[in-house]
Amino acid sequence: MQLLMFYGFGFFALFGAIGMVMSRQPVMSALLLIVNMFCLAGLYAQLDAHVIAALQLIVYAGAVMVLVLFVIMLLNLREKQGIVSKHQVALQAVGISALGFFVTAIIARLEPGKLPAAKEPAEGFGTMAAVGKLLFTDYLLPFEIASVLLLAAMVGAVILAKSKV
Amino acid sequence: MPVPLNHYLILSGLLFAIGVVGVITRRNALIVYMSIELMLNAVNLTFIAFSRHLGDMGGHMFTFMVMAVAAAEAAVGLAIVISLFRTRQTVDVDDVNLLKG
Numbered sequence: 001m002q003l004l005m006f007y008g009f010g011f012f013a014l015f016g017a018i019g020m021v022m023s024r025q026p027v028m029s030a031l032l033l034i035v036n037m038f039c040l041a042g043l044y045a046q047l048d049a050h051v052i053a054a055l056q057l058i059v060y061a062g063a064v065m066v067l068v069l070f071v072i073m074l075l076n077l078r079e080k081q082g083i084v085s086k087h088q089v090a091l092q093a094v095g096i097s098a099l100g101f102f103v104t105a106i107i108a109r110l111e112p113g114k115l116p117a118a119k120e121p122a123e124g125f126g127t128m129a130a131v132g133k134l135l136f137t138d139y140l141l142p143f144e145i146a147s148v149l150l151l152a153a154m155v156g157a158v159i160l161a162k163s164k165v
Numbered sequence: 166m167p168v169p170l171n172h173y174l175i176l177s178g179l180l181f182a183i184g185v186v187g188v189i190t191r192r193n194a195l196i197v198y199m200s201i202e203l204m205l206n207a208v209n210l211t212f213i214a215f216s217r218h219l220g221d222m223g224g225h226m227f228t229f230m231v232m233a234v235a236a237a238e239a240a241v242g243l244a245i246v247i248s249l250f251r252t253r254q255t256v257d258v259d260d261v262n263l264l265k266g
């Protein structure tokens with residue numbers, strides 16, 4: 001059952017990713033990337049990372065992709081025709097197959113026996129309480145740095161996108 | 166039957182490869198940006214898979230930080246794309262060659 005769900009989510013994630021790279025229209029690319037992110041959220045939930053799965057849906061598929069779609073629709077883009085875009089589909093197909101084969105070959109050489117054995121997760125693994133506790137004890141400094149980073153990014157974005165000073 | 170770790174690593178590697186191909190072959194700055202997001206997501210999947218395999222929640226924290234950085238990157242990156250479009254009327258990365266020697 002788990003394996004079946006993995007293959008389902010994995011297939012649609014790959015479908016979304018390949019479609020995103022190959023699609024001619026930016027809006028279609030963004031929608032296919034959202035499909036990919038939904039599937040990844042499903043995989044995270046399957047891996048007991050419930051908080052991360054929810055965050056993936058809210059932050060990535062929700063906030064970030066809505067922002068991207070908004071900018072795509074604001075700019076009303078057309079793809080430039082040229083030598084690269086004429087052979088682009090073939091180039092992408094060859095590139096994805098070659099790199100994909102390379103990566104798969106490397107990972108297939110990895111011997112599972114040499115890895116540490118799989119552990120059963122502790123009680124409450126990946127729940128909001130466990131993540132929050134870890135975030136405010138062991139990882140407090142990165143958490144605070146992330147908040148400063150987000151503040152800086154917010155100010156920077158406003159200044160960059162403002163038309164007149 | 167639980168899914169072996171290798172399967173997750175291969176899926177994540179394939180997603181990363183697709184993202185690399187997207188960055189290399191596409192010329193639209195927004196598609197390049199989305200491909201970078203795809204690569205970040207592939208790395209997140211590796212973090213979560215190893216986190217589950219080793220029973221250690223450190224990977225969740227790294228994924229959390231990657232998401233925070235990606236959100237900041239989205240805001241700043243898209244602001245740069247908008248101001249670029251305003252000055253040059255294009256988002257084609259080949260046309261933005263002012264810094265080329």
